[in-house]
Structures are given as C-alpha cells and as structure tokens.
Amino acid sequence: MESAFAVIAEPNRRAILSMLSSSERSVGELMHELRLPQPSVSKHLKVLREGGFVESRVEAQRRVYRLNPKPLREVDAWLEPFRRFWSKHVDALEEHLDRMEKEKASSVKGRKRHD
Amino acid sequence: MESAFAVIAEPNRRAILSMLSSSERSVGELMHELRLPQPSVSKHLKVLREGGFVESRVEAQRRVYRLNPKPLREVDAWLEPFRRFWSKHVDALEEHLDRMEKEKASSVKGRKRHD
C-alpha cells in the first residue's frame, strides 16, 4: 500500500479508525460493530498496521488495537496549503473588492498584474 | 469514484490539486509540469471534476481548470475527531487512564501483559 491516502481511501478502514479514535478495541469488537467477517477485519487491520495507523497489544487470545495518529497528521499536513480556500467562498465579497481594486489601479496607469 | 478519499488516493491527482492550489492551469500546463501524457491528465481531471474537486472554464481551445475546495473540506472535517491526538501531551493523561482501567479489569481475573 503506497501512501497514507490510499490506506484511508477504503471506507471500512476509515470506520475502523473512527472507532479507534474513541477507544481501543479488539478485533472481535470491531468485527461485531462493523458487521464485517473476521478475515476482512483482520486484513484491513493489517493494512492499517503496515501503514502505521494502528498498533496492537496482545491480551490473552485477543489483540487490542489502538490508534497511532502519525500518518493522519501527514494527511492533515497535506491539506495545509488548501486551508486558505476554506474561507474563500465566504469571503467572496472581499475577493471581489480586491479584484476591483486591482483593476482600477491597472486601468489608471496600465500597470500589470501578476498571478 | 466513491468518495473524496478515493479521489485523492492517486498521487498524480494530488499533484494536480497542489498545482491548482497556487493558480489555475490549462490542461497543457498541467501536462507539461507533471510530465504526464495528455490523455492521462485528462482522465485524472475527469475524476477530479466528477468528484467536485475542480471546475473548468473554456478559453478558446483551452480548458482552464481551477480548484474547488469543497471536497477537501470534507476530508478536513473527517480528520477533526483525530485532532485531539495531535497534541499528545494533552491527551496522554486520558489515554493513560483508559489503559489503567483496562489493566485493572484484566488483572483481577488473570495475568496481563503489555509491550
């Protein structure tokens, strides 16, 4: 599995991560709450493990999985350059005014714009 | 393409989005900067378009693509519950208590092990 993005592309894996964000769980608990066959859960957990999203602890016959946030921080970091767009639509007015001003300025003296 | 997550699972598509985050580009510009064959760029753009990540504007024979941040906000929103893990110091206590509780419960009946 290439990247953290590919790992969280799978809906069941996202569900597992969401569950683990509230508290750690055993495979059986995940299996029951997600209503997935056990091999399926184990396979997804393997992908998550190898991607560094989860870690496991042995407790008798059970494996208890807990979240490791590191790979998700990578995703979060990748989003950073896009955050300036979050408020862009809200601030459409401001952007419009900003553009108006630029055009006004350039129409006076023929200044050029850079983009 | 199912979800926004599946769309950004592809490295070239993330590259396109990153490029568009700085400024809009034509297909030819993306093609040149990413060194990808044109059909490949067009196909990725189609996925991005249908996923709502980009919008296009016709300019003579060219199609100029610009970013639409909405689907990325979904991804950002999904990350929200995990952000409390970002600052490990703050939540270390809670996690510790959580673990203590489980150990107490299991130590009553049998042996315990951790790693």
Place this chain on the structure above:
DNA sequence: CAGGCATATGCCCAGATGGGTATATACGTC
C-alpha cells in the same frame, strides 16, 4: 493434551483502475 475461542493468513475470483495508444471533438486561422 484435547478442545474451543480469537485472530491471522493463504487462495481464488470479480471488479475497478491507471497506463498506453489511437481516435474523436472543438476551436481558431488561413
């Protein structure tokens, strides 16, 4: 040590997907 529970793994299959190539469509120019 047998037997049962919890989890992991191996195998096969069907569907999805990205790459590559060829072709279609759209537009602008002469």
Place this chain on the structure above:
DNA sequence: GACGTATATACCCATCTGGGCATATGCCTG
C-alpha cells in the same frame, strides 16, 4: 473548408484490491 492545436474519449491490457472461504496459528481451560 482544410489544417493545426488543444482536449476529451474509447479501447485494451496488466495490476491491484476487497470479498468470501478455508485453514493455520496461538492461547486458554479442563
């Protein structure tokens, strides 16, 4: 309207991946 440019699409193929099933492994109890 012929031609070149810019982009989209159709087609084929190799690969990957998740689902389902069977089975292996590990641990605990009697």
